[in-house]
Amino acid sequence: MTPDEFRHAGHELIDWIADLREGIDSLPVLAQVDPGEIRARFDATPPHGGDSIADLLTMLDSDIVPGVTQVQHPMHFGWFPSNATLASVLGDIASSGIGSLGISWESSPALTEVEEVVCDWMRQLVGLSDAWRGTIHDTASTACLVALLVARERASGLSQNHGGVQGMDAPLVVYTSPHAHSSVTKAALLAGYGWDNIRTIECDERMAMRPDALAESIERDVAAGTVPAVVVATVGTTGTTAIDPIAEIIQISAQRGVFVHVDAAMAGSVMLLPEHRHLWDGVEGADSVSWNPHKWMGTILDTSLFYMRDVELLTRVMSTNPSYLQSSGSGGVTQYRNWGVPLGRRFRALKLLFHLRLDGIDAIRERIRRDLANAEWLAGEVADEDDWELVAPLSLQTVCVRHRPEGLEGAALDEHTRRWVEAINRSGAAYLTAAELEDSWMARVSIGVETTERHHVERMWELMKRAVVASAGDARWA
Amino acid sequence: MTPDEFRHAGHELIDWIADLREGIDSLPVLAQVDPGEIRARFDATPPHGGDSIADLLTMLDSDIVPGVTQVQHPMHFGWFPSNATLASVLGDIASSGIGSLGISWESSPALTEVEEVVCDWMRQLVGLSDAWRGTIHDTASTACLVALLVARERASGLSQNHGGVQGMDAPLVVYTSPHAHSSVTKAALLAGYGWDNIRTIECDERMAMRPDALAESIERDVAAGTVPAVVVATVGTTGTTAIDPIAEIIQISAQRGVFVHVDAAMAGSVMLLPEHRHLWDGVEGADSVSWNPHKWMGTILDTSLFYMRDVELLTRVMSTNPSYLQSSGSGGVTQYRNWGVPLGRRFRALKLLFHLRLDGIDAIRERIRRDLANAEWLAGEVADEDDWELVAPLSLQTVCVRHRPEGLEGAALDEHTRRWVEAINRSGAAYLTAAELEDSWMARVSIGVETTERHHVERMWELMKRAVVASAGDARWA
Numbered sequence: 022m023t024p025d026e027f028r029h030a031g032h033e034l035i036d037w038i039a040d041l042r043e044g045i046d047s048l049p050v051l052a053q054v055d056p057g058e059i060r061a062r063f064d065a066t067p068p069h070g071g072d073s074i075a076d077l078l079t080m081l082d083s084d085i086v087p088g089v090t091q092v093q094h095p096m097h098f099g100w101f102p103s104n105a106t107l108a109s110v111l112g113d114i115a116s117s118g119i120g121s122l123g124i125s126w127e128s129s130p131a132l133t134e135v136e137e138v139v140c141d142w143m144r145q146l147v148g149l150s151d152a153w154r155g156t157i158h159d160t161a162s163t164a165c166l167v168a169l170l171v172a173r174e175r176a177s178g179l180s181q182n183h184g185g186v187q188g189m190d191a192p193l194v195v196y197t198s199p200h201a202h203s204s205v206t207k208a209a210l211l212a213g214y215g216w217d218n219i220r221t222i223e224c225d226e227r228m229a230m231r232p233d234a235l236a237e238s239i240e241r242d243v244a245a246g247t248v249p250a251v252v253v254a255t256v257g258t259t260g261t262t263a264i265d266p267i268a269e270i271i272q273i274s275a276q277r278g279v280f281v282h283v284d285a286a287m288a289g290s291v292m293l294l295p296e297h298r299h300l301w302d303g304v305e306g307a308d309s310v311s312w313n314p315h316k317w318m319g320t321i322l323d324t325s326l327f328y329m330r331d332v333e334l335l336t337r338v339m340s341t342n343p344s345y346l347q348s349s350g351s352g353g354v355t356q357y358r359n360w361g362v363p364l365g366r367r368f369r370a371l372k373l374l375f376h377l378r379l380d381g382i383d384a385i386r387e388r389i390r391r392d393l394a395n396a397e398w399l400a401g402e403v404a405d406e407d408d409w410e411l412v413a414p415l416s417l418q419t420v421c422v423r424h425r426p427e428g429l430e431g432a433a434l435d436e437h438t439r440r441w442v443e444a445i446n447r448s449g450a451a452y453l454t455a456a457e458l459e460d461s462w463m464a465r466v467s468i469g470v471e472t473t474e475r476h477h478v479e480r481m482w483e484l485m486k487r488a489v490v491a492s493a494g495d496a497r498w499a
Numbered sequence: 500m501t502p503d504e505f506r507h508a509g510h511e512l513i514d515w516i517a518d519l520r521e522g523i524d525s526l527p528v529l530a531q532v533d534p535g536e537i538r539a540r541f542d543a544t545p546p547h548g549g550d551s552i553a554d555l556l557t558m559l560d561s562d563i564v565p566g567v568t569q570v571q572h573p574m575h576f577g578w579f580p581s582n583a584t585l586a587s588v589l590g591d592i593a594s595s596g597i598g599s600l601g602i603s604w605e606s607s608p609a610l611t612e613v614e615e616v617v618c619d620w621m622r623q624l625v626g627l628s629d630a631w632r633g634t635i636h637d638t639a640s641t642a643c644l645v646a647l648l649v650a651r652e653r654a655s656g657l658s659q660n661h662g663g664v665q666g667m668d669a670p671l672v673v674y675t676s677p678h679a680h681s682s683v684t685k686a687a688l689l690a691g692y693g694w695d696n697i698r699t700i701e702c703d704e705r706m707a708m709r710p711d712a713l714a715e716s717i718e719r720d721v722a723a724g725t726v727p728a729v730v731v732a733t734v735g736t737t738g739t740t741a742i743d744p745i746a747e748i749i750q751i752s753a754q755r756g757v758f759v760h761v762d763a764a765m766a767g768s769v770m771l772l773p774e775h776r777h778l779w780d781g782v783e784g785a786d787s788v789s790w791n792p793h794k795w796m797g798t799i800l801d802t803s804l805f806y807m808r809d810v811e812l813l814t815r816v817m818s819t820n821p822s823y824l825q826s827s828g829s830g831g832v833t834q835y836r837n838w839g840v841p842l843g844r845r846f847r848a849l850k851l852l853f854h855l856r857l858d859g860i861d862a863i864r865e866r867i868r869r870d871l872a873n874a875e876w877l878a879g880e881v882a883d884e885d886d887w888e889l890v891a892p893l894s895l896q897t898v899c900v901r902h903r904p905e906g907l908e909g910a911a912l913d914e915h916t917r918r919w920v921e922a923i924n925r926s927g928a929a930y931l932t933a934a935e936l937e938d939s940w941m942a943r944v945s946i947g948v949e950t951t952e953r954h955h956v957e958r959m960w961e962l963m964k965r966a967v968v969a970s971a972g973d974a975r976w977a
Binding site: 022023024025026027028030031032034035036037038039040041042043051052054056057058059060063065066067068069070071072073074076077081084085086087088089090092093099100103104105106107108110111113114115117118119120121122124126127128129130131132134135137138141142143145146159160162163166170173180181182183184185186187188189192193202203204207210211212213214215216217218315321322323339340341353354362363364365366367371375377378379380381382383384 | 500501502503504505506508509510512513514515516517518519520521529530532534535536537538541543544545546547548549550551552554555558559562563564565566567568570571577578581582583584585586588589591592593595596597598599600602604605606607608609610612613615616619620621623624637638640641644648651658659660661662663664665666667670671680681682685688689690691692693694695696793799800801817818819831832840841842843844845849853855856857858859860861862
């Protein structure tokens with residue numbers, strides 16, 4: 022394809038995207054397709070080519086969009102917000118168009134240095150001190166894996182340079198909360214710690230890790246001759262956005278030299294608001310911190326920030342340094358290949374740069390304040406209504422609720438919850454998540470799509486109240 | 500930013516990209532900047548926003564493009580080709596605009612099923628049997644890490660479910676070639692095997708792994724009570740595109756139940772040509788295979804294919820399955836979060852889909868044949884010229900050369916090589932890579948940028964012949 026053909030096709034595609042976003046609220050939120058239905062629309066054998074952009078746009082309309090759950094839809098309240106703001110989409114397009122290759126400083130000095138600049142801007146915007154240096158990973162799962170690898174190597178005296186973690190005399194141990202993201206356990210298993218060496222620390226009634234239980238668990242391990250290696254603390258758990266007590270966790274960990282990784286994937290966005298930074302008080306003492314602008318803040322996926330204080334340790338553990346990647350005459354430059362798993366990287370910093378410059382931080386902050394207020398409003402409505410309950414304290418923008426009519430309990434209540442949530446989701450009118458919390462099911466209404474205004478939240482609440490009546494009409498207990 | 504503002508800004512940006520690509524050969528290949536120079540063009544404190552797209556395009560021109568080494572430039576012969584074909588850029592733009600979130604089948608059925616379809620098309624296009632199922636990772640480094648994790652778990656009887664690799668009685672061992680990519684060693688270290696448990700197997704004069712040396716090494720380990728876990732074989736090494744003997748390696752490994760991962764990151768593209776598939780004869784017996792359409796084939800970064808035969812094993816090792824990610828009523832669907840490290844994924848399959856449909860496989864195949872012929876031409880010229888030598892047999896499109904005038908050896912020869920390569924690179928007229936091969940330096944001319952025609956290769960050869968004369972003029976030995 023020539024640049025001129027691209028110019029023509031690109032304009033068509035931009036218009037198609039603008040139209041999609043303009044009309045998004047007429048689409049169902051949940052993709053209304055059965056398993057295999059989208060796959061069946063494509064030939065089983067490879068295409069020969071020769072299609073035009075018009076053919077491709079027709080395909081997007083007829084075969085792709087119907088299979089996409091519209092997380093940019095104002096009635097999407099599922100999982101966590103995954104905003105792909107159009108300002109950041111432009112940054113992503115610029116990155117694609119430039120087609121830069123990040124494998125060393127020399128292969129794209131701008132890719133490297135703009136990532137440094139933008140990570141430092143983001144550091145300042147969430148109030149972290151200049152002791153931290155940052156990079157962009159694809160997701161917080163990857164960031165957590167990197168943190169657990171670095172912690173493993175710190176606790177084992179760089180065992181990778183000898184017999185590996187295989188050669189350890191006493192096992193290294195990971196501590197986290199039962200409400201931590203599934204990626205924490207996954208990262209611990211991938212890093213080789215083993216299931217037997219993951220401690221799930223008891224939580225309080227706010228679903229936050231109990232510092233006394235953590236201290237006891239660490240001391241038990243020390244007494245048993247095992248080696249406490251790392252605590253993963255969460256600021257904004259996936260289920261209920263609970264906040265682990267960072268300062269106390271760090272104080273306890275410091276006594277035994279335990280590495281602390283703070284997973285603020287979701288709550289990082291609220292740290293853009295100075296009035297909420299008390300939620301991670303003590304974070305300066307952590308060893309690493311990650312948070313995802315690609316969630317609530319809205320810099321399109323994949324934009325996950327990862328900060329460390331001891332970059333020398335990080336780069337010793339993650340280093341890649343063959344001769345064909347040495348940059349001539351460029352001592353002292355940052356080589357991001359030594360900060361993570363992949364060698365090659367895209368120019369992801371442009372997404373953040375465009376987002377900040379086009380939308381502006383003030384507008385982003387206002388939007389986050391709007392969402393917090395909307396969540397407070399909904400939580401108030403739920404609390405005021407008979408038969409409804411908040412099942413977790415509201416700490417950010419996710420409202421965790423249950424409809425619990427008199428006499429409904431146990432399996433029947435779970436069935437009711439899942440049924441009314443699914444009824445809303447299947448309708449396509451809105452989407453929210455059913456999730457397990459301490460062995461029973463709840464509904465999570467996670468507010469924060471860029472286009473979600475108060476009236477959308479009001480409409481969601483109406484849908485919920487109607488759905489539970491319909492569900493009750495079907496139910497055995499009704 | 501509203502969809503209408505995006506429409507306007509997007510058109511401007513598309514034109515900017517088309518202009519950049521149209522005028523790319525007037526830009527220097529290597530970014531002509533010093534360390535810190537790009538960083539210094541940006542404020543140290545975060546921007547307030549309120550910029551227009553015109554401001555951003557001005558910034559791209561003045562502060563970004565000068566800092567980008569232009570790997571899309573027809574005179575770029577460095578590293579490996581990293582083509583960002585404009586057809587695939589359009590697919591990337593579509594993906595960004597849709598803003599889909601891949602965390603489960605339900606969060607985007609199309610994202611999941613189109614990835615299945617496209618990976619299967621690509622499987623057919625390189626002639627793999629239908630025993631293989633594929634996914635898209637960011638890079639081959641990540642694919643290699645996944646392979647080494649799966650191999651670790653297979654060899655240890657899923658140790659992650661118990662004491663982890665920490666709990667092993669006898670160490671697990673990794674085998675690879677000294678010419679394997681740096682990411683192999685890195686992956687082995689990250690997966691916890693440890694440096695002491697990585698065996699670097701001797702190679703033959705073609706820089707391919709010697710099967711007899713591999714067999715001996717494995718038997719030595721078995722005799723010593725250690726556990727041979729995995730061999731990483733390379734089809735197209737980074738230095739010289741050497742080809743390890745896949746069939747023999749697999750035969751030897753099978754006798755001891757050793758996992759075989761085939762890293763065809765570079766050479767995968769040549770498998771699009773049936774006449775070259777003999778290069779990985781035996782590949783059907785491997786356990787996993789990876790290759791990068793984002794290199795020579797030209798589907799923009801990050802598009803790294805990873806195929807496995809035993810998907811059940813893969814998904815047991817890489818599984819993530821909390822309640823909030825369960826898809827209702829969708830048993831039997833593929834959950835790609837269980838195929839790799841990150842939970843969330845972008846709609847990467849659109850890049851391949853657009854590339855195949857717009858450019859067409861026939862044109863892609865023709866281009867690859869063109870590049871092979873250009874490399875043969877250059878290798879012939881080098882072989883015919885006094886004082887020049889091919890330092891490795893030509894197996895794909897990378898010509899490994901040295902200018903070696905009578906009497907020049909050792910450190911002085913290395914100095915000469917690095918000097919003339921650097922002179923070309925610094926000039927901005929072209930770019931090639933200096934790399935170490937068996938303790939001395941060579942120059943790699945890696946052909947395969949989409950826009951590189953025969954006359955560009957001819958010009959490169961002229962530049963090389965001129966550069967060595969200039970270097971000789973400076974040299975102590977001259």
